[in-house]
Amino acid sequence: MKTIWIIDHYSSEPKYGGISRQYDFAIELSERGHNVVIISSAFSHFTHTYISENAYYISKINDNMHYVYLKTSPYAENDGISRLRNMLSFKKAVIKNSDMIVKEFGKPDVINGCSVHPFAWVAAYEASKKYQARFSVEVRDLWPTIWVLNGDKSKYHPLVLFFGTLEKWAYRKADRIIYSMAYGDRYICDKLGFSKKKTFLIGQPMDCERFDRDAETKKSQVPEEIRTFMKDSFTCVFTGYYMKYEGVYMMLEVAKLLKEKGCPIKMLFVGSGQEKDGMEAYAKENKLDNVYIGSRISKESIPALLKASKICLAHLAIEDHEETYQYGVSKNKVNEYLYSGACTIYGFLYKDDAVATSGAGYVIEPFNSQELAQRIEEVYQMPESQRAKFGENGRAFINENHRVQVLTDKLEQVFFG
Structure with missing residues (x-):
């Protein structure tokens, strides 16, 4: 030993x-x-x-x-x-x-x-x-x-x-x-x-067995208010830090665009960070009843939350500093997104990221609300069988790599x- x-x-x-x-x-x-x-x-x-x-x-x-x-x-x-x-x-x-x-x-x-x-x-x-x-x-x-x-x-x-x-x-x-x-x-x-x-x-x-187990057994740990918000809805989920480089304001702008177009799509934020007050103010000012901005929830309940979502949202970019992530990143939540079974949409400058190359979702231009809204609508309009392919590809990629x-x-x- x-x-x-x-x-x-x-x-x-x-x-x-x-x-x-x-x-x-x-x-x-x-x-x-x-x-x-x-x-x-x-x-x-x-x-x-x-x-x-x-x-x-x-x-x-x-x-x-x-x-x-x-x-x-x-x-x-x-x-x-x-x-x-x-x-x-x-x-x-x-x-x-x-x-x-x-x-x-x-x-x-x-x-x-x-x-x-x-x-x-x-x-x-x-x-x-x-x-x-x-x-x-x-x-x-x-x-x-x-x-x-x-x-x-x-x-x-x-x-x-x-x-x-x-x-x-x-x-x-x-x-x-x-x-x-x-x-x-x-x-x-x-x-x-x-x-x-x-x-x-x-x-x-990724401990895939633990993720699958928690996704089934920890559903009750997801706060009831969040479960009610998501019930019978097409929901896009963001988990993590409420920071500008995470694209949270751009995502709220997308929620506004989707609401104005009459798209029945919800945006759920779960996390913490210095931008939370600003995000809540934006949602209130724009009367975004299709948005929920929550606090951190237990790590063990995240798999159940992600599995209940249709799209997982990630973003990583510093405005005016495109070279910041030229060596790649270690973003654990993206692995969880890919394994969740949902489609992943990632705002990232480098198009060879695994989100795109694995066929598990889309890599879009950072801070581009129009492109994100377009991709979300595109996934929303897909037949369920076509949408499921994203999750299948993501899980296969995680299992192999x-x-x-x-x-x-x-x-x-x-x-x-």
Whole structure:
């Protein structure tokens, strides 16, 4: 039995929300006989509340898989000095508690340090040297390059220079580099010059069995008000962050266009974010009774919600910064959309995205409300048998390319090959 530590600040069990990537991999690895420990923060980035108030809290998932939640400093906003303090406190907590984790679960054979933020890499590296374990780096967001590409910061900004130095340091030290965005190698290898021999693409996994099970058994967890809104309706669903780059105002504009044309199509938004008040004001001002703007719902109820929808809506683009996502993205919810059985419509600049190439939906020009409205109407008017093809194609694509068992085969090769 090999012991694997996955150090991921933002990972948690699905019942706490957040990103399920590490949970899904760890479940599969544990079922293959590996001893897996996920080390993460007890303070949720998504709810801004504590999973546990304890400084050190163990959650047993099964005999071979455990979460270790470490208490870190809180923060109210997802940027600023308090967020940075939280990152540093996580690194400090990992190092402080590493001997206790070894005593509980044994020395690690592999330590996988996972960004978003690179201080997790530092903690993973220090632990790997201490316990003589293989050190792998996982990158799901290209900090700090993304700040420069989206126009948020200059390439000479002190934070960009600092994190850029830290990034290259981690890539040099790593025995293996894992990236999850489709073209991450163009940045890590072609631009920064790191060897492709130690660089591996492992995308976002889908636990298809859990999705199907939750879609059937968690229907009652979808709030009654949402179920009533969707009942007997052709509904387009958006889940996620209420941010401008997610195209939420463009989608509301489409709802207005569809209402003016008399199309009996509804738009449902479920999520959270800084634009919620603005979205609600827009809907109220334009009397959009075909729109529902809700708060976050449980992660476990999302499959039931998506399965009840006809179209799933996604969008990712920064206005006036077309180059922002040239290396691809790790957008877990798009995988869920593709597997849901609905048609997916994605506002994204790169037409070779899997949404289009798999035949599961359409990739449209970002912020183009006319094109989105046209596509929605087109899908609405299709015979049910034709519309079902989108879902069939999406599920086939996910099963072949993102099923957790398929990607865990690759992950084992990275960890132990």
